[in-house]
Amino acid sequence: MEALVAILIGTLTACGVYLALRGRTFPVVLGLTFLSYAVNLFLLVMGRLTVGKPPIIVEGVTEYADPLPQALVLTAIVISFAMTAFVIVLSLKAHLEMGNDHVDGKHKP
């Protein structure tokens, strides 16, 4: 199972990095979203993999998944939504102001 998770996070990172290096705003925003998936998963599994033990206290149960990375990731998801929204609107605005959607605001010849 650990290998699957490692492959998944690695693939998401690679996709995010490649898209972030593109020259148009929209793919870059997609790339950032991929990177935030990868980072969120990465943070979560720092608490190691636990199956079927959600951190909800029930009497008599002693083993739980680590709740701390989960709390961190929960806000990270919401914040990365805010960031994605901000960046996509920024690229929309840049497209309007400059007439193109190149990340540097210019057409290459």
Place this chain on the structure above:
Amino acid sequence: MNLSLVALIPFVGAILVASISSLGRLHAAWGACTVTLLALAFLYPMIADVFSGQIIIQRFSWIPMLGLDIVFRLDGLGLLFALMILGIGLLIILYARYYLSERDDMGRFFAYLLIFMGSMLGIVLSENIIQLLIFWELTSLSSFLLISYWQHRQESRSGARMALAVTGGGGLALLGGFLLLGEICGSYDLSVILASGDSIRAHALYLPTLILVLLGAFTKSAQFPFHFWLPNAMAAPTPVSAYLHSATMVKAGVFLLARFFPALSGTPEWFWLVCTTGLTTLLVAAYIAMFKHDLKGLLAYSTISHLGLITLLFGMGTPLAAVAGVFHIINHAIFKASLFMAAGIIDHEAGTRDMRRLRGLWKFMPHTALLAMVAAASMAGVPLFNGFLSKEMFFAETLHHANQPWGWLMPAAATLAGIFAVAYSLRFIHTVFFSGEPVDLPKTPHEPPRWMKVPVEILVGLCLLVGILPALTVEPILVVAAAGVLQGPVPDHDLAIWHGFNPALWMSIIALSGGILIYLARRPLSALHDRFVDRIEFKSLYNYLLSQLFKVSSYITYLLNSNSLQQMLFVFMIFILMLGLAGFNESASALTGDRALLPMDGVSILVTLILVIAAIGAVILHRQRLVSLILMGAVGLGVSLVFIKFSAPDLALTQLSVEVVTIVLMLLALYFLPQYSPLESGNYIRSRDVMIATAAGLGVSLLVWAILTRPYHSIADYFLSNSVPGGGGTNVVNVILVDFRGYDTLGEITVLALAGLGIYAMLHQLKLSGSEQDSEGQTWDRDLHPVIMASFVRLLLPLALLVSVYILLRGHNLPGGGFIAGLITAVALIMQYLANGVTWAHTRLSVDMHNVIGAGIFIAALTGLASWFFDHPFLTSTFSYLHWPIIGEFELASAMIFDLGVYLVVVGTTLLILIHLGLVHKESHLTNVRKRIR
């Protein structure tokens, strides 16, 4: 005791005053008066306690572990300053009401003035020095606003900027000094610091601490060579100059010297640094003041000179000199404020402040002239006026060092400065009110309105009362304030006009006669000054340094920034890869650890495979933006499955609802953007990027593998075992968010709200027409709102809202909470917009989302503040159980109210973003709904 209220009332008052000023011009003035009187009323009951020797301390816990508490302190020194700030403030408000013209915005003026008053009170009433610093910076900021009050004038703006740069820079130094003080003493409380003077002076860090604190004090009190901002700040309206630049703000620096007198003084370093600065300032500024042609310029330099005098007194380090310093603070505030007001009256009624044109005003405004003469006599140190008494004490103090080598220098310099002071005072009076006829004045001068003179009369009356009957008037407050400075018994001092023919009296006599002589010889001296000395300008030096600073920073930016995001990101990625590679290389341990692995199962393999294919597909097809976006959405949904698998139900719910919102948002944005990305980079660049991406992915995979196969120690046990007894909830993730780490969450929702507001600012008043066709060239379907979908979504709304309320309420104990519930509500409402159109939805949901966001943050912050009222630190939560009929046992936790705040912010921000992105389209405005949505 309501000490904190004294400092906080003006801040609340500022908001009130700004809002009532729209009702009428004078409302703001009366409002400001009332606020000041209210603050005085709260201060009044504590005066007797301070006079009986008590130190009043009021403490609120904030971050006790870091020594950061909100603590207020009232002792003699604080009381004296608080009375000066409020008393003179009251007179200034009355004066400004007549000074400001019809065109000036009274509400803005008085709101700024009250903010300044509150900040100043905060400085003098702070016990925690970090808190003191916050108020200190607030005075810099509010004085910036006040100096630049006439924003249309270039000189106001540049003067304000200079004042902010100099005093703000000093504030930074002061922060450094305070942090060092806190390190040395182990506490940021003044009581501790003032009591540990010996250990501070013996500490290795004493000198850096002293220099940093002094930098703060000297910049604020306009000491040489930082004095140049004060004359340039004279572009402010005169009430501001009278208040900030004579009585209060510039006194903050000498207040600091007085405040830390027991902790820092009494060493040779203190003596030399403070005395040299004070003495230089005293002499240089008094000299320049003699030759200023601008009425306020003369007063500004005279103020700098008197501040130098006070600094010098504290620098001497003897208790008696400190008493004299406090006495001169009082006297200077009284006579200088009245002189500034008189100068303002002359400017107001004659239309100019240029002393080459103001002549012979005695016959136009004899009453004002009389008042100005009394105040100027006090400034010159003429017997029977208050300035004489403290100046006499000053002269006597300088003589204490007379038997040391070079000891004669100090009394000689003091006498010389006294001569200059007499000369410029004489010039102020004689030139303006006598010596010929006015030259080409813009207006015919006359006496001002009756009530404009009242504040000046009160202050001038005080000059005389203190000057003639010092023991009956000023002695009690002086003693209690000096005790506050010295933190101990006050030495014997004799406030009398006549001490016999002692050396100090002779110095006074020399000063008076010398001053008259210089004034008589003013014409040749002035010509000489204009020829040589006037060339030295500190302002141009400052401007030169500033422009050099800009040059250096733009050069650094030029060096580091290639102006291409792609190149910068490339360099960044390579750098990160190298760092990672170095980490892998240096590690000696095996890649795989010895933790037992979980077994693989078919479903997990399938889901991983789908996710990997979708992600790679999104990259390969990324130039077809819509397809790539849909594939990305699939990955997002897959990620929520991964969360479920690994015991994170809260995350799965959040990810699911965020994914829906994100995709809707991206689709909306994509509508206005090109549908295809052109092929931009060549084969080389693309294969280079593939290699970088592969290397990054491989590195992360190996890292994850290495971590996951190793055991670890977690601090989770604390949260797991304290969640129910400490936080009252069984959903540990939610309890961490709203209780254990509530402070972080408060910060996070603030960030969320700011992002929403930023997006609103970008989209505000933007109107676009999207394309008529889709990417294949087919015309869009014109049926905007299909009936079946519209009806179905309307039916769904109450159910969705019910679910979100349920999720919100159960969040403390089962998966759910404010974030998730907020997103569900937002999705439900956005569905209405999508299915029924903006017009339909807006007529039914006319709530301003800004208010929802504001209410959310307000509720969350208020929950935190509420714990103060029960004497707990900020954001302590509490809970209890209620038994409701039918429903059964129900838990009520203060953290749930906090979660409600989170919920509101999430709903408000999400809707604000999406609605406004939708409103960008022209067709959203067919019925002009926009007006109602702000």
